[in-house]
Every structure is written in structure tokens, then in C-alpha cells.
């Protein structure tokens with residue numbers, strides 16, 4: 001079907017799809033409400049399906065009408081610009097049914113909180129994801145970018161992933177996905193609905209110690225409670241100095257652009273402050289860091305945070 005160019009026609013089509021599938025639909029939201037950096041412009045529509053089948057049907061219908069959409073979890077890895085974003089956000093946070101444990105396996109939907117899943121798994125004496133405990137996102141967001149911390153990555157424990165294809169929920173083996181450093185082979189426009197993880201039993205005391213250790217390391221090294229999106233840049237290839245240390249050595253901790261600041265606690269974190277903070281402040285600061293690192297070390301820093309443009 002041809003793309004609907006007329007905004008009124010498009011809005012009518014979105015509304016009809018939402019009503020037909022009984023998907024909650026909202027207008028007038030901003031990325032500043034939906035992302036952890038608390039900046040970013042307006043969104044035309046936010047549609048929030050409640051279960052995996054509904055989400056699969058929804059994105060199929062949007063695609064059938066050539067209506068642009070993007071998936072969003074907790075928004076803890078996204079910097080959206082300050083403009084008007086003329087596409088539909090499909091929020092996965094409603095896909096949060098309780099995970100189902102079966103022996104060493106757990107089946108979980110994309111909108112479920114990753115830290116909660118880590119705690120649930122620990123309560124079942126299952127190990128494999130305790131290092132991911134403090135990552136403040138959804139399971140879907142973690143799968144999308146192969147989230148990891150303290151020597152663990154989600155991709156290593158994924159047995160199968162459920163994705164939306166042709167309006168249906170399809171299960172694919174985790175072994176078919178390339179799980180790289182903060183990057184996967186999922187293609188743009190792939191909606192991840194859930195996954196089955198294969199964990200392994202371990203001594204509950206040891207699991208709890210590892211979770212505590214990860215948590216205390218996080219609290220000690222990261223700006224807890226601030227508005228951030230975690231590490232802004234990926235680490236350069238193994239062997240070189242960590243990106244945070246590199247930025248710190250340039251004396252950039254505390255550097256400010258408008259309402260965005262290089263965290264004094266962790267130089268690879270950009271935090272936003274105050275009601276006037278803008279996405280453009282964070283982006284300008286990030287580009288300044290990249291330029292300094294390029295000039296002093298000849299390294300092109302790659303963004304770990306996703307930059308979403310309204311253009």
C-alpha cells in the first residue's frame with residue numbers, strides 16, 4: 001500500500017488501527033517524558049499494546065498502511081532530538097506479564113523490567129544474568145543491543161527470541177542472531193516480543209554475592225539517580241584505555257553545555273539537569289567530547305546511546 005502522505009488521513013488510519021486492535025493510544029507525549037535523559041521533542045502517537053500477539057498484529061497493520069513506527073522500551077538508551085517526531089512510537093512497556101520459569105529456562109516478554117528479571121531468576125537459584133541487575137531497561141531493549149555488564153551479556157543466555165513477522169509471533173533460535181558488543185544482527189524494524197533464556201543453577205549465596213557486588217560497583221562508579229542514558233560511547237577495541245578514563249584524562253568531567261554536563265562521577269556519562277535542558281545540549285556536549293578524543297587520541301568514538309532524529 002502507498003504511504004499516506006496527508007497527516008490527517010494518517011492520523012485517522014492510526015486511530016482506526018488502535019480501536020480495531022484495542023490498543024491504548026495517546027497523543028501529545030514527548031520524549032522528555034519517555035526517556036531517562038528527560039529531553040526530546042514531541043511524538044505524534046504512542047501506542048501501547050498489552051501482549052505479544054497484539055503487538056505483532058499492530059506493527060503488521062502499521063506496515064500495511066506504510067505508517068512509520070519505532071519500538072521503545074524504558075527509553076534508557078535513547079537521545080531523541082528536540083524536534084517534532086512524526087512517527088508512531090510503539091511502547092513495549094505493557095508487555096510485562098510475569099515471567100514463566102520451567103526448570104533452568106525462563107520465558108519473558110519484551111516489556112518486563114530487566115532488573116526485576118534478574119531478581120526473579122536469583123530467587124529461583126538461577127545464574128547467568130546477575131551482572132545485568134542494575135541495567136535500567138526492558139528485556140526487549142536489552143535484547144536489541146545485547147546489553148551487558150560485569151562480564152555478562154544477555155545474548156549468551158538467549159535460547160530463542162520471539163519476533164513479530166507477518167502479524168504473527170514467530171520464534172527464532174538465539175543462535176541465529178549475532179550477539180556483538182552492544183550490537184546485534186536484528187534488522188531495523190524488527191519488533192522483539194520476548195525471549196526464552198537458558199540459565200543454570202548455582203549456589204543462592206554466590207548468586208546473591210555477585211548481584212550485590214555488581215550493584216555496589218555501579219553505585220560507586222555511576223551517577224545514581226541522575227538523568228542519564230548510561231555510557232554515552234562504546235569502549236574502543238580491547239587493549240586501549242576505557243572511554244570513560246580517556247574522557248576523564250582530558251579533564252572533561254564537569255564540562256557543561258546548557259543543561260547537559262559530563263558527569264563528575266563517570267566521564268562516559270552525560271547527565272541532564274534542570275527544566276530547560278535540551279537534547280541539543282547533550283548532543284553538542286557529546287560532539288565536543290568526540291572532537292577532543294579524535295584530536296588527542298586519533299580515535300573516532302562510536303555512540304552507544306541511540307540518536308533519534310525527527311528529520
Ligand SMILES: Cc1cc2nc3c(=O)[nH]c(=O)nc-3n(C[C@H](O)[C@H](O)[C@H](O)COP(=O)(O)OP(=O)(O)OC[C@H]3O[C@@H](n4cnc5c(N)ncnc54)[C@H](O)[C@@H]3O)c2cc1C
Nearest residue numbers: 073074075076077137138140141142144147148149192230
Ligand atoms: C544509569 C544507566 C546505566 C546503564 N548501564 C548499562 C550497562 O551497564 N550495560 C548496558 O548494556 N546498558 C546500560 N545502560 C543502557 C540501557 O539501560 C540499556 O541499553 C537497556 O538495555 C535499554 O533498554 P530500554 O528498554 O530502555 O531500551 P530503549 O532505550 O527504550 O531502546 C533502546 C533501543 O532498543 C530498541 N528496542 C527497545 N525495545 C525493543 C523491542 N522490544 N523490539 C525492538 N527494538 C527495541 C529501541 O527501538 C532502541 O533502538 C544504562 C543506562 C542507564 C540510564
